[in-house]
Amino acid sequence: MAPHKPGELFSVNARTLKPSAIEAIHKLLEEPGMRSLAGAWPDPLVFPTAEISKIVVELLESLGDSALQYGSTRGHPALRRALADLAESQLGARITADQILVTSGSAQGLDLACRLFIDPGDVVLVGLPSYFGATATIASQGGINFGIPLDGQGIRTDLMEDALRTLHRDGSRVKAVYVIPNFQNPSGITMSLERRRELLDLADRFQFMIFEDDPYGELRFEGKHLPSLAALDRSGCVVHFHSTSKTFSPGMRVAWVAAQSEVIDQMERFKQASDISTNSLAQLILLELIQSQKLQEGIDRNRAHYRRKRDLMLGLMGEHFPDEVDWTRPSGGFFTFVTLPAQMSGDDLLLDALEERIAFVSGSAFFVDGGGLNTFRLSFSQAEGADIEAAIPCLGALIKKRLADRN
Numbered sequence: 001m002a003p004h005k006p007g008e009l010f011s012v013n014a015r016t017l018k019p020s021a022i023e024a025i026h027k028l029l030e031e032p033g034m035r036s037l038a039g040a041w042p043d044p045l046v047f048p049t050a051e052i053s054k055i056v057v058e059l060l061e062s063l064g065d066s067a068l069q070y071g072s073t074r075g076h077p078a079l080r081r082a083l084a085d086l087a088e089s090q091l092g093a094r095i096t097a098d099q100i101l102v103t104s105g106s107a108q109g110l111d112l113a114c115r116l117f118i119d120p121g122d123v124v125l126v127g128l129p130s131y132f133g134a135t136a137t138i139a140s141q142g143g144i145n146f147g148i149p150l151d152g153q154g155i156r157t158d159l160m161e162d163a164l165r166t167l168h169r170d171g172s173r174v175k176a177v178y179v180i181p182n183f184q185n186p187s188g189i190t191m192s193l194e195r196r197r198e199l200l201d202l203a204d205r206f207q208f209m210i211f212e213d214d215p216y217g218e219l220r221f222e223g224k225h226l227p228s229l230a231a232l233d234r235s236g237c238v239v240h241f242h243s244t245s246k247t248f249s250p251g252m253r254v255a256w257v258a259a260q261s262e263v264i265d266q267m268e269r270f271k272q273a274s275d276i277s278t279n280s281l282a283q284l285i286l287l288e289l290i291q292s293q294k295l296q297e298g299i300d301r302n303r304a305h306y307r308r309k310r311d312l313m314l315g316l317m318g319e320h321f322p323d324e325v326d327w328t329r330p331s332g333g334f335f336t337f338v339t340l341p342a343q344m345s346g347d348d349l350l351l352d353a354l355e356e357r358i359a360f361v362s363g364s365a366f367f368v369d370g371g372g373l374n375t376f377r378l379s380f381s382q383a384e385g386a387d388i389e390a391a392i393p394c395l396g397a398l399i400k401k402r403l404a405d406r407n
C-alpha cells in the first residue's frame with residue numbers, strides 16, 4: 001500500500017503557514033546551560049505555587065463537581081462578573097459581565113477575533129515592530145499584515161492616516177489595527193494618551209476595529225497609568241484582550257476578551273466550535289485569587305521584582321554597550337529593544353551569542369516588512385539576576401568586536 005501523503009490534502013490556508021518564531025524560541029529555552037534573554041516568559045520565582053496548591057485542595061473539596069466539569073463557553077459567570085469589576089477599577093472601562101468572553105490565553109482571543117473579522121486578503125495594520133505571535137495569527141486567517149512604524153509615543157498615527165488613504169484607493173479592505181499600547185512586545189514602548197485618542201479617531205473615520213492587546217499593562221514600574229483604548233472608546237470599535245499569563249501563570253491559560261455584545265456573541269460561537277470551554281479548574285482558581293485579593297497582592301510583588309531586573313539589565317547595558325548602540329527604557333513589562341548601527345545584523349550577533357550560550361530574539365522576526373535587521377529584543381523577565389550579570393557584559397563585548405571588525 002502506498003504511504004499516505006497528508007500534506008497533499010492540507011488546506012490552501014495551511015500550505016501558506018510558515019514555521020513560527022515561537023517554536024524556535026522554545027527550542028532555545030530548552031537547551032541546557034543557555035542563558036536566555038529570549039522568551040516573553042514570566043519568572044517562575046513569582047508563581048504563587050503554595051497558594052495554588054492550597055486553593056486546589058479546597059476547591060476540590062467544596063466544588064469538586066463543577067471544578068472538574070465542562071463550563072459555559074463564555075466563561076464561569078462569577079469570574080466574568082469579577083473580571084468586569086476589575087476592568088472598571090483598573091482599566092477605567094465600563095464593561096458588563098456579558099461583554100466578557102473567557103479564553104484559553106489571549107492567543108485564543110486573538111485567533112477568534114481574526115476568524116470573526118478577517119477574510120483572506122483583508123488588511124490589518126500592525127506596528128513595526130510587533131509581536132510575531134499576533135502577526136502569525138492574522139496571517140493564518142489569510143489576513144495581510146501591513147506595517148506602520150513606531151516611535152517613542154507608540155504607533156505613528158500620522159503615517160497611518162496616509163497608509164489608510166493609499167490602501168483604500170488601491171481597493172484594500174482594512175479591517176483592524178493590532179496594537180499593544182502598554183510596554184509593547186517587543187519594543188517596551190507605551191503609547192501616549194494623545195496617540196490613543198488619534199487612533200480611536202482614525203478607527204471611527206475609517207471604520208476599522210482596534211485589537212487592543214494588553215498582557216503587560218498591570219506591570220507598570222513607575223509613572224501614571226494611562227487609560228486603556230477600551231476606556232476611551234465611545235463608538236464600540238475596541239476589542240480588548242487581557243491575559244493573566246504575565247501577571248499570574250501562563251500555564252493556567254486564563255485570559256479574557258472584552259468588546260461590544262455583538263462581537264462577544266459571535267466570538268463565543270467560534271470558541272464553542274474550537275474548544276467548548278476554557279479550563280474550569282483554572283477559572284475557579286483565578287476567581288478565588290481575585291476574591292481574596294491575592295491576585296492583586298501578587299501583581300504588586302511582581303512589579304517590584306521585575307523593576308529590579310529591568311534596572312539591573314539597563315544599568316549593565318549602560319556600562320557595557322558601546323555608544324553606537326541605542327535601546328529603549330521601558331517603564332514596565334518585560335522587554336528592552338536594541339538598535340545596532342545600520343549595517344550590523346541582529347541575526348549575526350545572535351549566532352555569536354549562541355556560541356557563548358546566550359539567547360535573545362533577533363529583531364527581524366518582529367518586522368512584517370522585512371526590516372529591523374539591525375535590531376534585537378532582550379527580555380529581563382525570566383533570566384536569573386546572575387545570568388543577566390553574565391550575559392550583558394558578554395553581549396557588549398560581542399557587539400564591540402563586530403564593530404571593530406567592521407572598521
Ligand SMILES: Cc1ncc(COP(=O)(O)O)c(C=O)c1O
Pocket residue numbers: 040104105106107108131133180185213215242243244245250255
Ligand atoms: C503581546 C502579547 N500578546 C499575547 C501573548 C500571548 O499571551 P497568552 O499567554 O495570554 O496567550 C503574548 C505572549 O508573549 C504577548 O507578548
